[in-house]
Amino acid sequence: MTSTSRARPGRPVDPDIEPRVIKATLEVYGAVGWAGFTIDAVARTSKVGKAAIYRRWASKQDLIAAAILSLKAPKPVEVTGHLRDDLTEIANRVARRYLGPHGLAHIRAMVEAKVYPDVLGEALEHIRRGAIASGRKTVLAAIEAGELPPGTSPSLVMDGLAGTIMHHILMVPNSKLAKLADDPSTFIEQAVDFVLAGAGWSGPEPE
Amino acid sequence: MTSTSRARPGRPVDPDIEPRVIKATLEVYGAVGWAGFTIDAVARTSKVGKAAIYRRWASKQDLIAAAILSLKAPKPVEVTGHLRDDLTEIANRVARRYLGPHGLAHIRAMVEAKVYPDVLGEALEHIRRGAIASGRKTVLAAIEAGELPPGTSPSLVMDGLAGTIMHHILMVPNSKLAKLADDPSTFIEQAVDFVLAGAGWSGPEPE
Numbered sequence: 001m002t003s004t005s006r007a008r009p010g011r012p013v014d015p016d017i018e019p020r021v022i023k024a025t026l027e028v029y030g031a032v033g034w035a036g037f038t039i040d041a042v043a044r045t046s047k048v049g050k051a052a053i054y055r056r057w058a059s060k061q062d063l064i065a066a067a068i069l070s071l072k073a074p075k076p077v078e079v080t081g082h083l084r085d086d087l088t089e090i091a092n093r094v095a096r097r098y099l100g101p102h103g104l105a106h107i108r109a110m111v112e113a114k115v116y117p118d119v120l121g122e123a124l125e126h127i128r129r130g131a132i133a134s135g136r137k138t139v140l141a142a143i144e145a146g147e148l149p150p151g152t153s154p155s156l157v158m159d160g161l162a163g164t165i166m167h168h169i170l171m172v173p174n175s176k177l178a179k180l181a182d183d184p185s186t187f188i189e190q191a192v193d194f195v196l197a198g199a200g201w202s203g204p205e206p207e
Numbered sequence: 208m209t210s211t212s213r214a215r216p217g218r219p220v221d222p223d224i225e226p227r228v229i230k231a232t233l234e235v236y237g238a239v240g241w242a243g244f245t246i247d248a249v250a251r252t253s254k255v256g257k258a259a260i261y262r263r264w265a266s267k268q269d270l271i272a273a274a275i276l277s278l279k280a281p282k283p284v285e286v287t288g289h290l291r292d293d294l295t296e297i298a299n300r301v302a303r304r305y306l307g308p309h310g311l312a313h314i315r316a317m318v319e320a321k322v323y324p325d326v327l328g329e330a331l332e333h334i335r336r337g338a339i340a341s342g343r344k345t346v347l348a349a350i351e352a353g354e355l356p357p358g359t360s361p362s363l364v365m366d367g368l369a370g371t372i373m374h375h376i377l378m379v380p381n382s383k384l385a386k387l388a389d390d391p392s393t394f395i396e397q398a399v400d401f402v403l404a405g406a407g408w409s410g411p412e413p414e
Contacts, residue, residue: 031322035243104321110377111314115238117381128378153397155378160367160401163374167366170317171335174324190360194367198405 020046021053025067030105034112034119037064061119068109068123071102077134083142083201084192087161090134091188094162098169099181107166131158142201149200161195227253228260232274237312241319241326244271268326275316275330278309284341290349290408291399294368297341298395301369305376306388314373338365349408356407368402 024046029037039060043050057063073093079086097106113120135158142148168187172180180187231253236244246267250257264270280300286293304313320327342365349355375394379387387394 032242033240035239036241104318107318108315111311111318114311114377114381114384121381125380131378155375156371156397156401159374159378159398160371160405163370163372164363164367165370166374167370168362170321171338171362171366173332174321174328177321190363191366194363194405197407198367198401200404 017048017052018056021048021056021063022067022070024048025063026071026102026105029064029067030102030108033108034064034116039063064119065123068105068120069126071097071106071109072127072130073134076130077138079134079137079141081141081145081147082204083138083145083147084196086138086141087157087192087195088188090138090158091161091165091192092184094165095169095184095188098166099177099184103169107170131162139199145204147201147204149202152199157195157199160198161191164191164194224255224259225263228255228263228270229274229277231255232270233278233309233312236271236274237309237315240315241271241323246270271326272330275312275327276333278304278313278316279334279337280341283337284345286341286344286348288348288352288354289411290345290352290354291403293345293348294364294399294402295395297345297365298368298372298399299391301372302376302391302395305373306384306391310376314377338369346406352411354408354411356409359406364402364406367405368398371398371401 021042024042027045028041032041037060039050039053042048042063043053046053053063057066077086077089077093097103109120109124113124132155136154139148139152139154139157143150143152165188168191169177169180228249231249234252235248239248244267246257246260249255249270250260253260260270264273284293284296284300304310316327316331320331339362343361346355346359346361346364350357350359372395375398376384376387
C-alpha cells in the first residue's frame with residue numbers, strides 16, 4: 001500500500017509526519033519510559049494529530065517498538081582488520097548513540113526490555129544482533145591479522161568497550177555531560193587503549 | 208525523634224514497616240520508573256496504609272530518594288593491595304547489585320538521574336561518591352604495591368569493570384539472565400582478567 005492510498009482526497013500527505021512522530025516518541029519515551037508513555041504526549045510534542053498517528057501505528061506498543069528500531073545503525077561497521085581503527089569506529093558509534101539526543105531512550109529501552117520484553121524485546125533483539133555481528137567480525141578479523149590471540153571472546157571485547165563508555169556516561173555528573181557530548185574523543189581514545197590492552201592486543205604485524 | 212513518639216496510643220508500631228515500604232518502593236520504581244510511580248502502588252505492594260507511608264515520607268520524591276539511598280553499600284570495600292582480590296571483591300558487589308532483586312531500580316535510577324536530577328541526583332551522588340572512593344583506594348594501593356603503573360586512572364579502571372559487568376547483564380537475553388544471576392563467577396573472573404590486562408597489571412611483586 002502506498003502512502004497516497006491512505007490520504008484523504010484534497011489533503012496532501014505530509015511526508016514529514018513519520019520521522020516527526022518517531023522523533024517525538026523517542027523524546028517522550030526517553031523522558032518517561034513505558035509506564036508514563038502516552039500517544040497524547042507524542043501528539044503534543046510532534047504536533048501531529050492522534051488520528052494520523054493511529055493510522056500509522058495501531059498502538060503505543062507498536063509506536064515505541066518502531067521508534068526503538070529506528071535507533072539501529074543504518075549500516076554495519078566496515079571492518080578494516082586494523083583493530084585500533086575498527087574499535088575506534090565502534091567506540092565513536094557507541095558514544096554518539098548514548099550521548100546523542102536519543103541516548104536516554106536507548107539506554108532506557110535496554111533496561112525496560114528486562115521488565116517489558118513483549119513491548120521492547122524484539123526491537124532490542126534486532127539492535128543486539130547487529131552489535132554482536134559487528135563485534136564478532138571485528139574481533140575475528142583481528143585474530144586473522146595476528147593482532148589478537150586466537151580464542152579472544154568477541155562479546156567480552158564488546159561488553160568491555162560499550163560498557164566502559166556507557167558507565168562513564170552514566171557516572172559523569174550532569175554538569176559535565178554537555179562537555180563530554182561535545183567532544184568525547186579524549187575519553188574514547190582512553191577507552192579504546194584500555195580495551196586493546198584488556199584483549200591482549202599485540203599491535204599490527206610488522207610490515 | 209524516636210519512632211515511638213509518632214505512634215498512636217494503643218497501636219503498637221510495626222518495626223517492619225519501613226523496610227517493607229522501602230522494598231516495595233524499589234519494586235514499583237524498578238518496574239515503572241519515576242513517571243509511573245505512585246504511593247498507591249507502594250501501599251498495595253507493601254500492604255502498608257498510605258497514611259502510615261506519608262507519616263514517614265512527605266512525598267513520593269522523598270520516598271524514592273530514601274529507597275535509592277538504601278542501595279548504597281553498607282560498608283566500603285576493604286582494600287588488601289592485592290589488585291586481583293580487590294577487583295574481584297568489587298566485581299562481585301557490582302554483579303550482586305545489578306543482578307539482585309533491585310538491580311533494575313538501581314540502573315533505572317542511574318538513567319533517570321539524567322532526566323530528573325532533582326528527584327534522584329542527590330541519592331545517586333552519594334552512591335557515586337562511595338564507588339569513586341572505593342575505586343580510588345583500590346587503584347592507589349595497587350600502584351603503591353607496584354602492581355599497576357603510576358598514573359593509572361582509577362575512574363577508567365572502575366568504568367571498565369562496572370561497565371563491562373553492567374553491559375553484559377543488559378545484553379544477556381532474558382532467557383539466560385536467571386542462570387547468570389545464579390552463578391556469575393565465571394563471567395566475573397573473565398571480566399576481572401580483562402580489566403587487569405586493560406589497566407596494565409604486572410601481577411604481584413615477587414616475594
